[in-house]
Amino acid sequence: MHVSDSLIGKVVDGRYAITALIGRGGMATVYRARDKRLERDIAIKLMHPHLAEKSDLNTRFNKEARAAAQLSNPHVVAIHDQGVWASPEGPRAYLVMEYVPGPDLRSELQRLGSLSLGSCLDITEHVLRALAAAHEAGIIHRDVKPENILLTNPLPSDTSGEGAAIQAKVADFGLAHVIDAESAGTGTILGTVAYIPPESVSSGIFEPPADLYALGIMMYEAITGQLPFKGETPMQTAYMHITKPMPKVADKAEWIPPEVDSFIADLTAKEPSDRPANGKEALEQFLAMRDSIDEASLARRIPVAPSIPQTSINDASEEPYQEKTVAYSHTSSLPVPTEPSPPETITSIAAAEEPSPALATDTPTEALPGTVEKAKFATATTTSKKKTRKRLLIILLVLALLAAAVGGWYFFAGPGKRVSIPAVAGQSAEAGKKKLTDAGFVVDSKEAYSDDVEKGLVISTTPSNKRLRIGSTVTMTVSLGIEQVEVPAVVSLPREEALTKVEGARLHPKVTESYSDDVEKDLVISQSLEGGSIVNHDSDIEIVISLGREPVELPTLTNMGRDEAVQALEAVGLHAAIAEEFSDTVPAGKVMAQNPSEGTVYRGDTISFTLSKGPPVVQVPKVTRLSVQEARSKLEAAGLKVDEKPLFGDLEWGGTVYRQDPKAGQTVKIGSTVTIGII
Numbered sequence: 001m002h003v004s005d006s007l008i009g010k011v012v013d014g015r016y017a018i019t020a021l022i023g024r025g026g027m028a029t030v031y032r033a034r035d036k037r038l039e040r041d042i043a044i045k046l047m048h049p050h051l052a053e054k055s056d057l058n059t060r061f062n063k064e065a066r067a068a069a070q071l072s073n074p075h076v077v078a079i080h081d082q083g084v085w086a087s088p089e090g091p092r093a094y095l096v097m098e099y100v101p102g103p104d105l106r107s108e109l110q111r112l113g114s115l116s117l118g119s120c121l122d123i124t125e126h127v128l129r130a131l132a133a134a135h136e137a138g139i140i141h142r143d144v145k146p147e148n149i150l151l152t153n154p155l156p157s158d159t160s161g162e163g164a165a166i167q168a169k170v171a172d173f174g175l176a177h178v179i180d181a182e183s184a185g186t187g188t189i190l191g192t193v194a195y196i197p198p199e200s201v202s203s204g205i206f207e208p209p210a211d212l213y214a215l216g217i218m219m220y221e222a223i224t225g226q227l228p229f230k231g232e233t234p235m236q237t238a239y240m241h242i243t244k245p246m247p248k249v250a251d252k253a254e255w256i257p258p259e260v261d262s263f264i265a266d267l268t269a270k271e272p273s274d275r276p277a278n279g280k281e282a283l284e285q286f287l288a289m290r291d292s293i294d295e296a297s298l299a300r301r302i303p304v305a306p307s308i309p310q311t312s313i314n315d316a317s318e319e320p321y322q323e324k325t326v327a328y329s330h331t332s333s334l335p336v337p338t339e340p341s342p343p344e345t346i347t348s349i350a351a352a353e354e355p356s357p358a359l360a361t362d363t364p365t366e367a368l369p370g371t372v373e374k375a376k377f378a379t380a381t382t383t384s385k386k387k388t389r390k391r392l393l394i395i396l397l398v399l400a401l402l403a404a405a406v407g408g409w410y411f412f413a414g415p416g417k418r419v420s421i422p423a424v425a426g427q428s429a430e431a432g433k434k435k436l437t438d439a440g441f442v443v444d445s446k447e448a449y450s451d452d453v454e455k456g457l458v459i460s461t462t463p464s465n466k467r468l469r470i471g472s473t474v475t476m477t478v479s480l481g482i483e484q485v486e487v488p489a490v491v492s493l494p495r496e497e498a499l500t501k502v503e504g505a506r507l508h509p510k511v512t513e514s515y516s517d518d519v520e521k522d523l524v525i526s527q528s529l530e531g532g533s534i535v536n537h538d539s540d541i542e543i544v545i546s547l548g549r550e551p552v553e554l555p556t557l558t559n560m561g562r563d564e565a566v567q568a569l570e571a572v573g574l575h576a577a578i579a580e581e582f583s584d585t586v587p588a589g590k591v592m593a594q595n596p597s598e599g600t601v602y603r604g605d606t607i608s609f610t611l612s613k614g615p616p617v618v619q620v621p622k623v624t625r626l627s628v629q630e631a632r633s634k635l636e637a638a639g640l641k642v643d644e645k646p647l648f649g650d651l652e653w654g655g656t657v658y659r660q661d662p663k664a665g666q667t668v669k670i671g672s673t674v675t676i677g678i679i
Contacts, residue, residue, distance in 0.1 A: 007031070007046070012085045012094060016044050027051060032099060035080075042080060043100070047093040062093070070137050075130035077150060077171040100169055102153045105146035105222070112157060113304030114225035117260070117297055119155055119166075121290055124219055126168035128286055131215070131279030134170075135208045141173060142206050144214035145192045146221070148172040193234040194227050198242045198270050209272040212282050216246075216267030223260075224252045225304030228268075242270070253302045258442070258473045259289045265469055274418055274467050285463065418467040421474055424458045429478045432458040440470035447480050451538060455481030482536045489531025490524050495545050498524045506537045513545045517604050521548030549602035557591045557609050565591050565609055573603035579610045588614030615669050622664030623676060624657050631657045631676050639670035646678045655679055 011017050012033070020032040022043060033044040062082070069079045081096035105123065109115070115123075127149060134141060141148075152167045197213035199205045220228050228247050229240035246268045250256040263286060269275045276282035422439050424432035429445065436443045453459045462475040485505045490498035502509045507529075519525045528542035529535060552572040557565040566576045586592040594609040601607070618638050623631035632642045646655060659677035662668055 007087065007089075010087070011036075012044060012046075012087075013083060016042065016096060018044065033096075035096070041099045043097045045095040045097060046085070046087075049087070049089045049092060070139060071130075071133055073130055073133040074167070075126045075169050076133065077169045097171070098169075100150040100152060100171075102151035102166070104171075105149035105151065105168070105218075108151065108155050109146055109222065109225070110307045112155060113306045114302050115155065115222045116299060116301040117223060117256070117293070118299060120219060120222040121286075121293075121298065122166065123149065123151075123168045123222070124215065125283070125286060125290070127170055127215055127218075128279055128283040130170040131208075131211050132283050133279070134173075135211070135278040136280060139173070140206055140208055141170065141211050143172065143192055143195075144170070144211050144218065145195050146218060149218075193237050194229070196238060196241060197272070199272050201238045201241055205272070207272060208278040209275040211279070212267045212275050213269075213272075215282075216264045219264050219267070220247070220249060223249050223256070224302055253300075255297060255300060257293050257297055259292050262468070262472050263289045265472065266463075266466070269418065269467075271418075288462065418469055420467050421461055421464065424476065425460055426453070427458050429456055429458060429476070432461075432476055432478075436461070436474055436476060441468065441472055441474040444473050444475045445478055446475060447478050449481065449483035449537075450479040451482055453479040453481075455479055482538075484534050485537045487527075487529045487531055487533045487535055487541065490527055490543065491531070492519070493524050495522045495524070498543060498545075502541055502543065507535070508538065508540045510540050510542045511545060512542065513547050515548065515550035515603070516546040517549055517602075519546040521546055549604070551600050552603050554596065554598065554601045554607070556597075557594045557607075559586075560591045561589055562591075562611055569607050574601065575604070575606040577606050577608040579608065580613050581610050582614065582616040583612040584615045586612035586614075588612050617667045618670050620660070620662045620664055620666045620668055620674055623660050623674075624664070626657050628655050628657065628676070628678055631660075635674050635676075640668070641671065641673040643673050643675040644678055645675055648679070 005021055008018050008021065008031070015035065015037055016033040017036055018031045018033045022030040022032050024030070028045045028047045030043055030045045033042055034040075035042050072078075077100060078098040079095060080098065083094055085092045085094050103111075127144070131141065131144075148171050150169045150171050152169070153165070155166060192214075195214035195217045197210045199207075200210055217228060229237055229244055231237040231240055246265060248261045249264065250258065250261050266285065267275060267282065276285055419439055421441070422435045424435050427435070433443045433445065448459060450459050457479050459477045459479050462477070468474070483506075485507065487507065488501040488505055490501055493501070499509055499511070510528075514525060516525050523546050525544040525546050527544070529539065550573070552574065554574075555568040555572065557568060560568065562578065566578075569576045581592065583592050590612050591609045592612040594607060596607070618640065620640065621634050621638050623634050626634070628644065632644075635642045647658070655678035657676045658679050661675045662672075668674075
């Protein structure tokens with residue numbers, strides 16, 4: 001049991017109660033603990049006591065806290081607190097981190113052997129989202145590997161896809177480096193050699209593409225169950241990253257979609273400029289690639305026998321070199337393998353040339369017998385070692401030059417050569433395919449509608465503006481022209497139903513409203529494009545919606561003449577119906593009444609009005625030569641009054657009418673008096 005295990009049950013700074021040991025690394029031990037103040041489980045990372053006085057390690061430990069604390073992302077393990085605890089074993093720097101209950105990706109790879117393609121891509125997406133956030137904040141992780149990918153739940157052991165949702169979180173920003181800051185370690189690179197990019201090996205450069213290279217190596221390992229580069233020593237592995245071509249996953253299983261290999265090849269390009277510039281760009285490329293993969297392929301897995309973990313959290317033995325964080329020096333030229341010591345550390349060429357200490361040759365003559373002889377022997381041995389090292393260095397330099405030449409041929413003339421994707425947009429499909437094929441690419445064609453590119457011409461290529469290895473697949477999208485749609489018939493339909501149909505056909509409705517005598521309110525009166533016709537999908541269609549009948553103001557017609565009244569009605573779109581009646585009060589020819597006389601009326605309605613015929617009249621009947629009795633009856637029957645004027649006084653015995661006034665045939669008002677003369 002480690003000494004650190006005795007801390008279980010201890011309370012750090014009076015707040016964090018240590019409950020269990022999670023894992024032990026080269027710098028620190030990680031425990032599960034309980035935050036007594038906030039009542040939550042956390043992970044607490046305690047630096048080993050014997051490292052407390054090393055300022056450079058303290059700097060790295062503190063740098064992890066600062067780097068991770070700048071990030072707020074669901075796929076980055078959050079840092080809650082930082083401090084120094086006066087533990088029973090001495091001062092211990094510590095970090096308080098988010099507790100992730102699941103295993104790390106390394107243990108899952110050991111348990112399962114390999115991952116299904118879908119699980120690998122899910123984890124890759126989460127890691128890319130974390131790196132995108134880090135790179136945007138100006139932070140490079142510099143040690144992306146399975147040990148630093150924590151999972152919220154174990155991965156399913158089969159490909160059913162059932163089980164709890166799994167989220168990946170990137171941890172251990174202990175090697176993180178702010179992009180624009182100067183490196184604190186002159187000439188020293190920190191990182192895990194199995195995942196380290198070529199430019200970091202040869203020149204110590206760590207930029208965002210370095211994290212993407214490590215992710216590409218991790219993807220290959222997760223799918224195939226093994227690393228693409230694995231030498232007998234860390235130096236050999238590092239050298240393989242520079243000189244060896246990246247193997248294809250499809251070489252292990254033919255069913256692997258070519259898009260996966262193409263994406264991994266982009267991430268692991270030897271030249272950083274040939275990789276995506278940062279996590280955000282890589283994420284965009286990844287999402288486009290992921291969408292093109294069918295569900296059946298996502299569920300498949302390359303069967304690999306699970307491995308037994310070589311270490312446990314309570315085992316003090318060293319882990320395999322490819323899982324260790326190593327430090328090594330670099331030079332400005334191609335690195336040359338040397339004999340490292342210890343195996344996890346790559347030393348510089350200068351260190352390899354340093355002679356071993358020899359015994360002093362100026363031993364006094366009073367020395368014990370045999371001392372001089374021993375000194376001479378030691379000097380001779382030292383000289384022999386120098387010559388051996390010199391010969392070894394020459395051999396290694398020659399090998400390095402040969403390897404550089406082979407590498408140069410591979411990348412500039414051989415299978416590893418990368419060429420730019422030709423610009424074929426706007427060319428015919430046949431010409432574009434020939435141009436891409438002549439450049440050495442495999443062409444995958446698909447069709448899509450385009451509002452801007454004519455039918456049969458190339459819209460774009462995916463990826464674009466990239467340099468790819470010869471033999472990579474390039475997707476060429478060919479235009480089907482502007483998409484055509486059928487115009488729906490919407491006349492007489494209600495407004496909402498009509499608009500739903502038009503928008504469903506992806507046409508652009510232009511709605512106007514108009515009064516209609518024939519179409520009810522909110523129904524379609526007309527449409528500008530005939531129903532059933534075929535038009536461009538983005539065409540405009542004018543839809544006229546009925547406002548119903550148009551209300552108009554009713555004019556007052558009373559006392560207007562006939563023509564004036566008719567004109568007043570027609571001016572507002574109304575029709576006239578005319579009647580005539582006698583009136584004792586309204587002059588003849590004037591409107592004496594209208595119907596309706598008030599209220600709302602609509603254009604096209606008929607308005608009735610009555611013209612006065614003046615007072616009622618009658619023609620005076622002829623009553624001369626009639627007897628008085630006959631004349632009186634006839635006049636009274638005509639509605640007239642009678643005034644009798646006898647010629648010779650009263651004629652009680654009767655008489656005959658010899659004159660009348662008004663005369664017969666004259667028109668008079670009913671009720672007028674007619675005077676008759678009687679003899």
